[in-house]
Amino acid sequence: MTALVLDGKALAAEFEDDMRARVAQLKARANGRTPQLATILVGEDPASATYVKMKGNACERVGMGSIKVELPASTTTAELLAAIEELNRDPDVHGILLQHPVPSQIDERACFDAIALEKDVDGVTCLGFGRMSMGEDAYGCATPKGIMRLLEHYQVPLSGRHAVVVGRSPILGKPMAMMLLGANATVTICHSRTENLADHIRQADIVVGAVGKPEFIKAEWIKDGAVVVDAGYHPGGVGDIELGPLTDRVSAWTPVPGGVGPMTINTLIFQTLAAGEKALD
Template identity: 70%
Template sequence: MSALMLDGKALAVSREAMLKASVEELVAAGANQPVLATILVGDDPSSATYVQMKINACGRVGMGSRSIHLGSDTTTEELLATIDGLNNDPDVHGILLQHPVPSQIDERACFDAIAIEKDVDGVTTQGFGRMAMEEPAYGSATPAGIMTLLQHYDIELEGKHAVVVGRSPILGKPMAAMLLNANATVTICHSRTQNLEALIGQADILVGAVGKPELIKAEWIKDGAVVVDAGYHAGGIGDIEKDGLESRAAALTPVPGGVGPMTINALISQTLESAKASHNQ
């Protein structure tokens, strides 16, 4: 067996071509250029890199971007005021608050202050609830990107046992809800899970979203599993150890080049959808 490589980078490139055409069509119809506003709080270099990657992606598809950089001493109240201003700006169609924010800020309160129609990163409590209930909402960008990747490669989900390792509110939990909505049987594992190795060994679909380098060992994963690694750590390694998986797994995401590009693609795709909805009001 040779694992099918789930190439998120290649898929993102092809989808960007379609997004660019859609943006041009929307603007030609008289709509304003779709605009994504990004908010970076503090001076974390990794966060700055991620924000710039999202801005670059907007440029490639002909979308506008507005970059807001706030100091590391920013208060919750100041950040909330910034978000409120963007909520009320008709020229902004999507708002991204880069995670994480400095510790003195109530991140959840700030996420939830984003208007639901501009929550293109899928971080609000309301958006999560609507998505989980299969109501219209923008999904959390990383899980939404993963679902697009699995769909593109015709990965069967219905009736499969999906194991998600990680329960963060913007990755693990929405990932589990999306898989459940796709008729998979879902197990969520986390730091208090007992017999983690045994549970991972049952997975037909495995999603590593725990944020710890190579916590999930290759030997735990059964032959023929679909392995999705949502982690990225220094040295180009993910949350899942890959030794030998290329000859045992049915499908596998590379790190880098698997999930990451699809996260950004989902974000800009959902910003375009928000712009379309605004134009059609």
């Protein structure tokens, strides 16, 4: 079987070309103003700093603006809430990203939920999640929304298919399940403590690995012809799924790296552009 490679890196580059044109058109209509993403980094975690830099670079590539707010690791919840509120009030900021994770002394959920709905371009607020789940207008969590855009572009059938999502985090597994359900898939949510996990996965037409453990999902558990989406990334360039033995017997799969990751960043920028268009128009 010749499997379809769901190439997120190539697709993100294609989408950037389209966004670059949209940004230029918007700037012409808005007297040179451009959509702007504000990123908040608390502490000095090297991986988080790299992610924030990548998001700023993506903004620059399409002609959008970005603001970096860097706070010390000693920052309190109250101080972070104040920084978020300042960005909420700033009319030149159209999207706000609070980089996860934050230091342990901070109430991360309270800070996520302080982000204004219209600027929640990373889809992390409870209000945004609830509205998305109910089919109302809201920006979806960037990684699952990026996966949905990837599947849509490659015309992967979802309606009536059985999807198994392995993972239940509030910014990946749970919204992924809701988005697939909204696309008329039949969805089973599993996790690292699910009994007989392999049996659930063997029934899946679509498998989404979002459990956060390297190669936790074994190739032998996945049936021939399934669609395999790996949302994990770990040292050594491996994801949550044992991909090596699968690439010649599934119908479609996402490479690691180069599959879901580029679409996550692209979706964050895509949704910031949409927020900017709403505000500046």
